Amino acid sequence: MNRLIADVLIPVAVDIAYSYAVPEHLGVAPGDFVVVPLGRRQAEGIVWDLRRGAADNLKLIQARLDLPPLAEDLRRFIDWVARWTLSPRGMVLRMAIRTPLQAPPEPPRLGVMRAGVLPARMTPARHRVLEALGDGLVLARKELAKKAACSPNVIDGLIDEGTLATTVLVDEPDSVREGISHGPTLEPDQAAAAVELTNQVRRQTFTVTLLEGVTGSGKTEVYFEAVASALETGGHALILLPEIALTAQFLDRFTTRFGERPGEWHSAVGPRRRARTWRAVAEGRIKVVVGARSALFLPFRDLRLIVVDEEHDSAYKQEDGVPYHARDMAVVRGQLSKSAVILASATPSIETRVNAEQGRYGHLRLHARHGGRVLPALSAIDLRKAGPSPGKWISPRLAQAMTETLARGEQSLLFLNRRGYAPLTLCRLCGHRFQCPHCTAWLVEHRFRKALVCHHCGHIEPVPEACPACGGLHHLTACGPGIERVAEEAAELFPNARTLVLSSDLPGGTARMRDELEAVAQGACDIVIGTQLVAKGHNFPLLSLVGVVDADISLANGDPRASERTFQILRQVTGRAGRFETQGQALIQTWQPEHPVIAALLSGDAERFYAEETEQRRRGGLPPFRRLAALIISAKEAAVAERHARALVQAAHAMPPNPAYLLARGAPGPDADGIVLLGPAPAPITVIRARHRFRLLIKAPRGADLQGFIRAVLAAAPPPRGDLRVSVDIDPQSFL
Numbered sequence: 001m002n003r004l005i006a007d008v009l010i011p012v013a014v015d016i017a018y019s020y021a022v023p024e025h026l027g028v029a030p031g032d033f034v035v036v037p038l039g040r041r042q043a044e045g046i047v048w049d050l051r052r053g054a055a056d057n058l059k060l061i062q063a064r065l066d067l068p069p070l071a072e073d074l075r076r077f078i079d080w081v082a083r084w085t086l087s088p089r090g091m092v093l094r095m096a097i098r099t100p101l102q103a104p105p106e107p108p109r110l111g112v113m114r115a116g117v118l119p120a121r122m123t124p125a126r127h128r129v130l131e132a133l134g135d136g137l138v139l140a141r142k143e144l145a146k147k148a149a150c151s152p153n154v155i156d157g158l159i160d161e162g163t164l165a166t167t168v169l170v171d172e173p174d175s176v177r178e179g180i181s182h183g184p185t186l187e188p189d190q191a192a193a194a195v196e197l198t199n200q201v202r203r204q205t206f207t208v209t210l211l212e213g214v215t216g217s218g219k220t221e222v223y224f225e226a227v228a229s230a231l232e233t234g235g236h237a238l239i240l241l242p243e244i245a246l247t248a249q250f251l252d253r254f255t256t257r258f259g260e261r262p263g264e265w266h267s268a269v270g271p272r273r274r275a276r277t278w279r280a281v282a283e284g285r286i287k288v289v290v291g292a293r294s295a296l297f298l299p300f301r302d303l304r305l306i307v308v309d310e311e312h313d314s315a316y317k318q319e320d321g322v323p324y325h326a327r328d329m330a331v332v333r334g335q336l337s338k339s340a341v342i343l344a345s346a347t348p349s350i351e352t353r354v355n356a357e358q359g360r361y362g363h364l365r366l367h368a369r370h371g372g373r374v375l376p377a378l379s380a381i382d383l384r385k386a387g388p389s390p391g392k393w394i395s396p397r398l399a400q401a402m403t404e405t406l407a408r409g410e411q412s413l414l415f416l417n418r419r420g421y422a423p424l425t426l427c428r429l430c431g432h433r434f435q436c437p438h439c440t441a442w443l444v445e446h447r448f449r450k451a452l453v454c455h456h457c458g459h460i461e462p463v464p465e466a467c468p469a470c471g472g473l474h475h476l477t478a479c480g481p482g483i484e485r486v487a488e489e490a491a492e493l494f495p496n497a498r499t500l501v502l503s504s505d506l507p508g509g510t511a512r513m514r515d516e517l518e519a520v521a522q523g524a525c526d527i528v529i530g531t532q533l534v535a536k537g538h539n540f541p542l543l544s545l546v547g548v549v550d551a552d553i554s555l556a557n558g559d560p561r562a563s564e565r566t567f568q569i570l571r572q573v574t575g576r577a578g579r580f581e582t583q584g585q586a587l588i589q590t591w592q593p594e595h596p597v598i599a600a601l602l603s604g605d606a607e608r609f610y611a612e613e614t615e616q617r618r619r620g621g622l623p624p625f626r627r628l629a630a631l632i633i634s635a636k637e638a639a640v641a642e643r644h645a646r647a648l649v650q651a652a653h654a655m656p657p658n659p660a661y662l663l664a665r666g667a668p669g670p671d672a673d674g675i676v677l678l679g680p681a682p683a684p685i686t687v688i689r690a691r692h693r694f695r696l697l698i699k700a701p702r703g704a705d706l707q708g709f710i711r712a713v714l715a716a717a718p719p720p721r722g723d724l725r726v727s728v729d730i731d732p733q734s735f736l
């Protein structure tokens with residue numbers, strides 16, 4: 001027997017593709033969407049491979065779905081991501097095809113056209129309707145009403161009389177080309193970078209290039225040239241942005257430049273529109289997508305360019321489900337699709353910087369802001385000497401600068417990367433602190449919501465009148481600042497100024513934030529108080545002063561990337577000042593102005609910062625010099641989790657040696673030549689959602705087969721039982 005057999009991958013938590021016989025009458029090809037029997041139900045899946053063989057006991061594929069097939073490069077990408085993250089292939093496939101499979105059915109769009117007979121009674125409005133339809137035009141009812149400047153009733157009347165007939169409209173084109181406008185005349189180093197990138201796109205081979213340039217140096221204009229050349233040569237492009245939902249400005253800018261709106265892809269886009277976008281991408285009708293990390297799994301037909309803007313941003317790491325880093329996976333997708341990959345940033349990650357320095361990636365640099373605009377003048381305010389009075393957060397010097405900025409009719413931005421009113425609430429009578437009942441975390445007071453909130457699990461409770469421990473009234477005290485508290489202080493200091501708080505947890509969601517960011521750009525407020533979301537990529541023409549309320553917040557939190565992150569976010573946020581006509585200024589409140597990160601920031605000497613930080617990473621045996629993986633072992637009971645974590649370590653040491661992943665012998669120094677296992681240790685946030693967590697950290701030399709090692713350890717250890725869970729995080733970004 002030599003039947004055609006299809007291995008079908010189903011989007012559930014399994015790694016293997018199941019085999020089915022292909023019925024004689026059904027033509028299927030690899031990549032096709034099919035329906036197959038699975039146990040007692042039916043499932044949808046993708047034909048992963050076709051082969052010939054004995055099919056005696058195999059069930060038959062039941063049907064093929066009318067959806068564009070997944071191309072070879074995307075299927076190999078899914079395989080790759082699954083292997084890299086140690087996730088079941090079905091789960092990765094799920095990310096790629098959830099949208100088309102779950103799309104709610106489209107209601108048919110009806111169009112109206114002439115049917116022949118003239119109406120018994122002609123009116124001016126009816127005349128306009130017939131005129132608008134001309135000879136054989138089909139228009140949607142609404143569109144026709146608009147064109148004929150009449151009420152839809154007029155149209156309905158004509159349909160009733162048989163003068164007009166309805167018909168199902170075929171899909172409208174997804175993008176209307178209005179012609180490409182040219183970008184601005186590029187300055188010499190912008191032009192040189194653009195030439196190099198457009199050449200790469202034209203060559204249609206895999207390349208990766210770091211495009212580095214200070215904020216406002218024109219990186220976007222430069223990579224737009226590369227997008228233009230992908231389009232000109234008939235190819236497609238993907239632009240990844242970290243906070244895409246908030247970047248309406250970016251979409252407008254793209255539209256102005258290219259005369260068509262790009263496909264927009266992120267979680268705030270509704271399921272129906274996403275399904276339409278998915279199909280249009282697969283059919284090549286949408287040529288450019290601007291999206292969040294999940295856009296990497298879209299079925300592009302001819303992907304020639306992937307841009308990862310703000311490549312250093314930690315939002316590119318997906319933490320739940322399949323934990324993957326979209327910047328790194330973009331490079332993989334680029335390799336499989338033979339695309340040019342551009343990683344753009346004013347503050348690249350150490351990883352990408354080292355890759356560029358060692359020649360693995362190309363490196364293009366823009367040295368200055370365009371048009372001779374200068375970067376904002378930076379200075380520190382030493383909180384030990386010139387801080388605000390106790391319980392206040394805006395120092396006199398910062399307040400003075402804000403007064404002057406207001407007087408000039410310009411905007412100030414106060415940056416504090418902490419949501420809510422205060423990070424800790426305590427009772428001054430008995431010392432009781434409000435803690436989350438499910439997590440090892442203090443509850444954060446949110447005054448707008450009149451509640452105490454856990455930032456890890458979302459637990460929320462009203463702020464009580466009395467202390468739950470001692471019953472004392474009026475002694476609950478907010479400790480430390482959050483942006484709501486800074487906003488309160490700003491409003492007291494400047495009662496006549498228009499202040500606005502921007503934070504991701506205010507009611508109204510994405511739509512409201514988009515509006516508010518737009519309002520800031522239009523100059524509708526004087527003082528903006530915001531978290532990191534205001535730091536990223538926005539252009540606020542009137543903004544000339546940035547005040548960093550507490551520069552030290554994120555410096556000492558045990559995360560190996562703490563310095564890098566602080567440097568990046570502070571450079572980004574101070575870079576918001578003075579992007580247009582005004583000269584910018586940034587004041588940085590800090591307790592430790594001599595700290596290397598703050599000093600590097602103030603001196604503007606990014607090179608020194610990168611050199612020192614890279615050296616630290618080398619000495620610490622940290623990425624990119626070694627690779628990291630974390631195993632998080634969690635269970636309802638601490639002892640269960642800890643026991644299993646220890647069993648994993650034991651299993652690792654008891655495994656027969658394998659040259660692909662040797663364990664280091666002796667003390668785990670920075671130059672140990674094998675894999676080093678650290679832990680288990682209780683996670684810094686020991687309990688989340690009532691689960692106790694232990695962490696194991698694995699450091700591997702670059703050449704070692706880290707994934708193979710973890711697979712072997714998991715296989716050698718006893719299988720997890722009951723509510724015990726082991727999750728694998730390759731290249732962890734969060735160490736909590």
Ligand SMILES: Nc1ncnc2c1ncn2[C@@H]1O[C@H](COP(=O)(O)OP(=O)(O)OP(=O)(O)O)[C@@H](O)[C@H]1O
Nearest residue numbers: 184185186187215216217218219220221346370537
């Ligand atoms: N050669 C040029 N001629 C005219 N305007 C330019 C030129 N280059 C850049 N600009 C303008 O300067 C501003 C900043 O440029 P752009 O947004 O491309 O910089 P960027 O490096 O991407 O900034 P960021 O890192 O902050 O996102 C934009 O308004 C852009 O249109």
Ligand SMILES: [Zn+2]
Nearest residue numbers: 436439454457
């Ligand atoms: Zn909690």
